[in-house]
Amino acid sequence: MNTSKAKSSEGLDWIAITQKIGTPVASVILAILIGSFIMWVSGYNPVAAFSALYQGSFGSPKAFGDTLLRSTPLILAGLGLAYGFKANLFNIGAEGQLFMGGLAAAALGLALAGQPWYLAIPLLLIAAMLAGAAWAFIPAILKARIGAHEVITTMMFTYIARYVVSWLVVGPLKDPGQIPQTRLLPVESQLPRIQSLFSDATLQAMPFLKFGRAHMGILVALIAAVVLWLVLKYTTLGYENRAVGFNPFAAETGGISVQWTTVKSLCISGALAGLAGAVEVMGVHHRLFDQFSSGFGFTGIAVALLAKNHPLAVIPAALLFGAMSAGAGTMQLVADVPQKIILIVQALVIFFVAAEGIITYFLKQRQKEVPSHVG
């Protein structure tokens, strides 16, 4: 493997960048082609379907707003997964931390009624991050201390979180009405819609700003992506996270505590997932109910894998999945193709991205032993 003797790890090396994004792009194209084939076999017109999908996701400001709306939690959950993956940790239970984040935001939001927005919103977001981190903490400790696999433990905690939320919305936090949900958050705790920032006159003059339901959570997500990128690139925290992920033995020799890094990594991953839950509650539903997340934590896995765990690449990857989910309705309406095809395409993307990892693995021809737990 001497062809790439002078591989560079950063800087604007366009060849390297092309190589890096080449396979995810190819995976998406391949998945779309196979998806099209499935549609064609099932008697649908894939061209019509995908153009309707495009219409429904990017075709109008409102459609784009919908894409942003759905991408927002995906960016945050994807960032959480990516940060864990960087330390060789698979936080498959991001969905549970997302639930706890949503719960914390809702509960605190209701409690803080009457507080001004500049106090309420930051406090809610912080509370959600803490709740997500706390929900990841026990799996993290179990992983670091006795090597219990985080895939199993975080998954178990996901279901526990779901039942906790489902109990609270029919019990202690229940709205006096019939529906199992909390009361509406006070308006100070809600993330405003993007178009509400502009006056009616402005919107009349510039209709391309009518982003529909898209809310300021997207700003939170974009900031989080940039911050995480900076953390990974410019802080000792990120450096240690990456070192442990690549080679725990060398990290340990360099004086890095593998156990403590594992705990920090999973908790940060959980905090980001918690944030995803909060923006969904604060920006979309403005209340908590037990189906408030449509599996964003799980789709976040696909997002992180497709982005190859790069925090900035998480943004386009999340936009892609967000667009698919936003446009699926239009696709069904216009081209009559069942929305579920989107899930099939998503699964195919994961298969191909994972299989690509295998190809590079073979090319490297270097088998490295990574301990299942480090003690």
Place this chain on the structure above:
Amino acid sequence: MLGDIITPDLFASAFRMATPLALAAIGGTICERSGVVNIALEGIMLVGAFAGVAVTLAFGSPWLGVVAAVLAGVAIAAIHAFTSINLRSDQVVSGTAINILALGLTGFLMEIMYGHPGTTEAIITIKPVFRFATERGSGTFFGVIWNWFNTIVLSHTPIVYGAIIIAVVAQWAMYNTRWGLHLRALGEHPRAVDTVGVSVVRGRWIAVLMSGALAGLAGANLTLEQVGSFTENMTNGRGFIALAANIFGRWTPVGSYSASLLFGFFDALQIKLQIFRGEINIPPQFFLMMPYVLTVVVLAGVVGRAVGPAAVGKPYKKG
């Protein structure tokens, strides 16, 4: 009061609830014992459930549906086997993809076959094996005993009994046959198995396919014996409870069954308690989360360590 809750049908219901969990859990046991993690049980079960209903609707025979469910489970498991064993892909990633694929595939097929999402029309379900009168002489002591026995033991459909038989047979086979010995060795030290001339790839493929068949059968039980129709995402996390039952049962078939029975009992109890909400105010969610809480407790080593096969999740490379 307590007598209204602790009734024979509570226990009968526990066995019914346990069956899909147990079948998938035993599948998980076999798969993990061979060294392959299978978090795709959820998706495989869902595909099995759908295939069972689709074939039953098409041909009118639920038994044909059972066969279809098993075959569909095997087919989906084959994808997992190929990516995990041959491509040496990350087994958790592959399982995640299969779960998403199953959700999409069943939903998609449902709409193109029946023209609507949600729930299929009802099918003829598989009837209980025995049919004895339930209230035979309920006044006498023996009458009461008979009623309990009849309801708890004799009221079930074939796959419910099948699951018990499978648990026992799998347990026996795991410790008494060549297949079982090779399986137990595969997940611990694949190289040791390889050096005595037993194929690791073949052994693991068989195990993954068996887990697919069992999870498919679990799906068949759910739709063809219990619910009588297919609803999107109807497995609703049962695959993950099955995974938990496998751990709670310490990676043995009978252990998996027993854990599933315990989890099934919690489920039956919470349903029962909902009738008595006025008097007893334990939220049903408390029981529903028990399987997961207990599994974490076991993994944490609070009641003895739960240690899986040493080589589980690690792709094997020859040479």
Place this chain on the structure above:
Amino acid sequence: MPLLELREITKAFPGVLANDRVSMKLDKGEIVALLGENGAGKSTLMNVVYGLLTADDGEILVDEKHVKIKSPRHAIDLGIGMVHQHFMLVEPLTVTENIVLGREPGRFGVIDFATARQRVREISDRYSLKVDPDAKIIDLSVGMQQRVEILKALYQGARVLILDEPTAVLTPQEVTELFRVVRSLVDEGLSAVFITHKLEEVIAIADRILVMRDGAVVGETTPSATDEIGLARMMVGRDVVLSVEKGVSQCGDVVLSVNDVHIEDDRSLEAVKGVSFAICGGEILAIAGVDGNGQRELVESIVGLRRPTRGTIELKGNDITRANARASIEAGVSHIPEDRQRRGLVLEFNIAENIILGDHREPPAADHGIMHPKAIAELARKRIADYDIRTPSERVLADSLSGGNQQKVVVAREIGRNPELLVAAQPTRGLDVGAIEFVHTQIIRERDSGKAVLLVTFELEEVLSLADRILVIYEGRIVKEFAVADADAETLGYFMTGGGGSKLAEEQESKPVESSVAGGDK
């Protein structure tokens, strides 16, 4: 008539000729010992015979018939069994299950455990290899596990038994027992190939001795025709090709003092059994020993990766016995690990990121958790220039550097930190001559600037050309101390391989075996 014959076996790995036209014969009822240093090519040769590797060239004959051994299964079918250094046993399974694995008696796929147990008993009785057929492997001692491995080979019908470094993991009593077992097997008509680097064992067990060095057979002899000194000369007897210019040591204050430390290995067996020494500033102390005699555990405990069970370690008077790796670095200990790809470098990191590993929290790399890429790049470029790392830029991934340049990155980081003590473990393993010279020069420069250096190696030339003082470690104990002027390769090799007192001698003090005491008072 030879049972097994190898003709001109050649096997090359990228950059190394592991076996260079090696020929050997093994007769029925014979024990041939393959003696050589680590990396001499013994294990490669036997892996070829066992079907784990395929030779590039050469012929293998079994019963005077040409064979191409493609897999271990094939080797087993030909009657070749191997006891691996790392046992091929499934720990949670029973002895019987392990032995019959792959060849289970029974019908219709059901294992007939009664017959299986019976056969295991038969074999174990025939060769007096007592073992409980129903015990689980995990509950057995290492010696017992090895016995199960031997039984497994016998059950599979082995006529030739290859034992790869079988004594490395055994206690003295177990070694004696193993020798008795191997003898009795040979008396029953089996043949054995015994791979080792321990001289006394060869003399005690072998009928014939093949000495390997650098992939080739350099001599053949018998125990009666030679002694340990003669064997040591054959094994290590090459000229010292590298000579390093170095002045007289200016010994200053004591920097490191190690007092009666006992250390356990990963399996909780005592690997270091009470070692004491001190190093002063301006001195290179070498610990010479064959791999696996406790030096790894000793190094790990000095650099904070492992805690001694007893004893103390002090650096300039400060107790660092219980320091972790971070505290150890901060106290002034630098460490060139023996496996640079596993412990020394993060291969996926670039050079700059690797240069700061361990110092990544401190200025100039970072302060208050924020890293300074410019300062890091500057530092990296300085190190690249100072230590002559051949690379177009500090942003090149460590993975794509040559072995020598990778080691230069490690050396640059560890010496560049300006430590009080430099611990260098196998610092030149696998390097070419130029890189070796570079590393040696750096180590001497470090000494000359008044720092203490602990060199741990099994390369004799390295010991002789670098050290001011030499300790020989054997089986977890310091068995000999030399001033460098008093040492030569043969004497060192003699003590490193147990010449001065050994497991066997320990066990058989009361009944001395003539061969193992030869030259014992040198």
